[in-house]
Amino acid sequence: xxxxxxxxxxxxxxxxxxxxxxxxxxxxxxxxxxxxxxxxxxxxxxxxxxxxxxxxxxxxxxxxxxxxxxxxxxxxxxxxxxxxxxxxxxxxxxxxxxxxxxxxxxxxxxxxxxxxxxxxxxxxxxxxxxxxxxxxxxxxxxxxxxxxxxxxxxxxxxxxxxxxxxxxxxxxxxxxxxxxxxxxxxxxxxxxxxxxxxxxxxxxxxxxxxxxxxxxxxxxxxxxxxxxxxxxxxxxxxxxxxxxxxxxxxxxxxxxxxxxxxxxxxxxxxxxxxxxxxxxxxxxxxxxxxxxxxxxxxxxxxxxxxxxxxxxxxxxxxxxxxxxxxxxxxxxxxxxxxxxxxxxxxxxxxxxxxxxxxx
Numbered sequence: 190x191x192x193x194x195x196x197x198x199x200x201x202x203x204x205x206x207x208x209x210x211x212x213x214x215x216x217x218x219x220x221x222x223x224x225x226x227x228x229x230x231x232x233x234x235x236x237x238x239x240x241x242x243x244x245x246x247x248x249x250x251x252x253x254x255x256x257x258x259x260x261x262x263x264x265x266x267x268x269x270x271x272x273x274x275x276x277x278x279x280x281x282x283x284x285x286x287x288x289x290x291x292x293x294x295x296x297x298x299x300x301x302x303x304x305x306x307x308x309x310x311x312x313x314x315x316x317x318x319x320x321x322x323x324x325x326x327x328x329x330x331x332x333x334x335x336x337x338x339x340x341x342x343x344x345x346x347x348x349x350x351x352x353x354x355x356x357x358x359x360x361x362x363x364x365x366x367x368x369x370x371x372x373x374x375x376x377x378x379x380x381x382x383x384x385x386x387x388x389x390x391x392x393x394x395x396x397x398x399x400x401x402x403x404x405x406x407x408x409x410x411x412x413x414x415x416x417x418x419x420x421x422x423x424x425x426x427x428x429x430x431x432x433x434x435x436x437x438x439x440x441x442x443x444x445x446x447x448x449x450x451x452x453x454x455x456x457x458x459x460x461x462x463x464x465x466x467x468x469x470x471x472x473x474x475x476x477x478x479x480x481x482x483x484x485x486x487x488x489x490x491x492x493x494x495x496x497x498x499x500x501x502x503x504x505x506x507x508x509x510x511x512x513x514x515x516x517x518x519x520x521x522x523x524x525x526x527x528x529x530x531x532x533x534x535x536x537x538x539x540x541x542x543x544x545x546x547x548x
Contacts, residue, residue: 222246224349232350239297245293291459407428411535498544
């Protein structure tokens, strides 16, 4: 016997809060869509042409009838932090359902391209479609009679299944074998030399590295690390998640878009959205720890202490800020981790001011 949705969900992804849905009774609409929609997909042999089609339907219904009502409970009872994390977790779960449906759609597209690429012209396809209908006219009439009989006895599962069979027959068009036709004359392709004189600059400045997405992440990470206000590994996790899940997928999205690889580009977007919960948890806790650390340090010190620190450490502060300026305005070539080092220098200057009395 199939386990309830709440039990199934609690076994994976660490989503134990689905158990709160145990007293929730799915409405009749859920039963109708899952039963009759599943019957239609079975009759149309959807998983043959679009693998994961039935899983797509199941995931969408789970999100619609279970996850969305449940998240409302959390918004009502949860704190700001709870609601933030549960929202991003819900986004990840919804995106996971979209991934399954996106995969089914990609499989359907590939099947359609492979099937209809066998036709040389649209006229060939129309002729094959007509022949397919005429060749299956007896089967179609029998299906129609079955639908009539099922309608009289109120058997909507059979009706849905038979409609799916009709769709499968109409779309499963095979090309007609014609006598060999001569290949059409094609204009001779004249090669064009697209190589142009390159005037790209050879110098990349440090601030240009920082202005990239990955460079800005490294710069911010270095600045927070330089203040010595975080003690956990959340900062490292935040940087890792941003660089691997967002920056790398962003780079792939750009490349796939330029190469006109639409399906691959779509996957990169889904992966970025799916990982929003992982990124949010690590980065939120990083900035929470950093903000509290700076606030506590500033509040605990007298203004005179901060002024004394600035005067006493002026030379070190000047050196840190000078190094930041040199890194940002100098040539970035040969610098292994320039954005991080520049950010660390800025954070170190702040640390020298707000750290405990150094006089």
